[in-house]
Amino acid sequence: MAEMRLIDAVRQAMYEEMQRDERVLVLGEDVGLKGGVFGATDGFYAEFGEARVLDTPLAESLIVGVAVGMAANGLVPIAEIQFSDFIHPAFNQIVSEAARMRYRSNGAFGCPITIRAPYGGGVEVHGGLYHSQSIEAFYAHVPGLKVVTPYTPYDAKGLLKAAIRDPDPVLFLEHKRLYRSARGEVPDDDYLVPIGPAVVRRQGTTLSVFAYGQMLHETLQAGSQVAEEGIDAEVVDLRTLRPLDTETILASVRKTSKAMIVYEDNRFMGFGAEVAALIAEEAFDALDGPIVRVAGPEVPAVPYSDPLAAAFMPTAAKIADAMRRLAAY
């Protein structure tokens, strides 16, 4: 057991999986000689060699497309998208090929690829329009795909290992800000965190807040702030966006009678809309207030300017305000 950063947990998960199973390999831009722009594959090239650590051209469609082909031929590829902002050229490969394989073959073939993609804003080095976006809503929409985003280093290692061993494609979203800010105990041994179940990070009775990734950090801080005012927020880490743990969500709402969803993506048709709809449909008569979303504003991307970027991000203070309003409703 060692305390480590989330990025170290990601690296350790891949390292152990590549040692455990020689079919596992990584490919992506700068994953080889450079060891990845965030250092996720640091040292892999020397350890596992060029056949299992592949530097690719700047072509995401190729990265995922090649991974799909590798999987069809018995390999277990981990495709790294350097920034999630650049994943869209691979949309067709992910949605039309990888996610469909199981269905298309009537269950005969899977597509055991893992696509890792760093995402999100609020990072000190101005991400701006092309290095800050949240893309989960596009992909969580797609049946056949699993979408996972860890909050703790422990979950990062366990969930990534589960993703690599999953017989179907998994989009593994890593919030860039958590890479070096989230620290925690991570066991040295081989363990899995199952894809699917959400986890309650803070027990509460006044209202339920559902969040994931970096927003969980902000939400937990907001929860501590309002706790002094007698507002007892329950905070649920969704962890897996698809398949969604509806049971945990509904149980929490039935307990507190009020629901809020926090996400960094812009609000309109974001992931929170699905959670809100689920609650409205399945727990209508448990509601004692409106379902509230706290999310990014209606602009095309996280802006470059510092003040504007700060205005964009849902912060602990904004979330705490929304909690107060909902509690008083």
Added chain:
Amino acid sequence: MPVEIKLPQLGESIHEGTIARWLKKPGDRVEKYEPLVEITTDKVNVEMPSPYAGILLQLLVPEGETRLVGSAIALIETEAAEAAAGRPAAAQPAYTPARGPAGSDESPVAAPARPPAPAAAVSAAREAGPRLSPLVQRLAREHSIPLAVLETLPGTGAGGRVTKEDVLKYVASRAAGAPAPAPAAAPAPAAPATAPAAAPPAGDELVKLTPIRRAIAQRMAQSKREIPHAYGVIEVDMSAVAAWREANKEAWRRDGVSLTYTAFFVQAAAEALRAFPIVNSHWTDEGVVLRKAVNIGVGIAIDDGLIVPVIHNADQLSLAGIARALDDLTRRARASRLSLQDVEGGTFTLTNPGVFGSIWSMPIVVPGQAAILATDAIVKRAVVRDDAIAIRPIMHLGLSFDHRIFDGAVAMPFLNHMKTWFEGYRGGR
């Protein structure tokens, strides 16, 4: 100046009253203390005297409707300034959910579509119709809280909205009342929450709940929700009691006392309760409260349901004293003339479904008590005595009890104590 007349507090644990009949109409002159209105509650019916002298201006509540204690029911123009000002509280600011322009980063998605109320026009946001959340409406159904009551609850939410907590607080305060008119009837239907107020299908008829029916429903449902019931039943040979009663009832009648079996049941139960104090108790989260007084409630069927007058200190009364008390309470119960004291303070309850022919009953424990005794019909049966078959009047004696408080190892000895009392009865007590 016009003054509000409010529904008064009519007794401990009474929280609402129904306007049965107005005795005055608008324009009438009313003297102070002159009967103004008849009010029925879930316990008793009362005539309310006018608290002021003056001209009746307006009746705020039509006959048949129920209001919480403290609600204004009429306006009267008083002559003097004797009336204390009972003005309604100033209007609360209306709550308008924060709704940013599309794209603001926070906004309630499910904010009720209400036009923003101009501050002045909102004499109370509630006047425009209550804003009841789905949960509040469901809780109201589950706890049988009529809409009229719900609307008058003091709301602590934004703009006076009635919140989940407000409803639960109301339910708790309603339930915390003294263990009063809770009926003890055997298979009392603990009316489950009915469907929302939808019109009944053609041909079906909706019978409105009377206050007493509602009280029965609420108390029975509360008991079944909160108290884990357990049951024990034994057979009692009533030969000795029957013979003694047969031999003496004429003489007692001449003395003006009706000697019913119920009097024997109450006396036997009182003795058994003295021998088993744990049965004369009630549950709290801090512990079991052993009741010092032995106050036995006896269920009496009346037109509209059931009422449970209490024989106070039954353990200190003779058989004649118990019989007299029963006679008096029954008579007054049927004439709707019980006072609050008559129905309050019970520590144990006896129900006698045997009078309706029941031979096997499992009554519901009255909330706030530990057990309820059921005496079933006395039926002649073939039983074995000294290896021969004999015909004996047999009664099933049953106890429903709160299993949190004690176990069958107490319940059955309690029943057997009574059985010994009945079977060895020699009279004279």
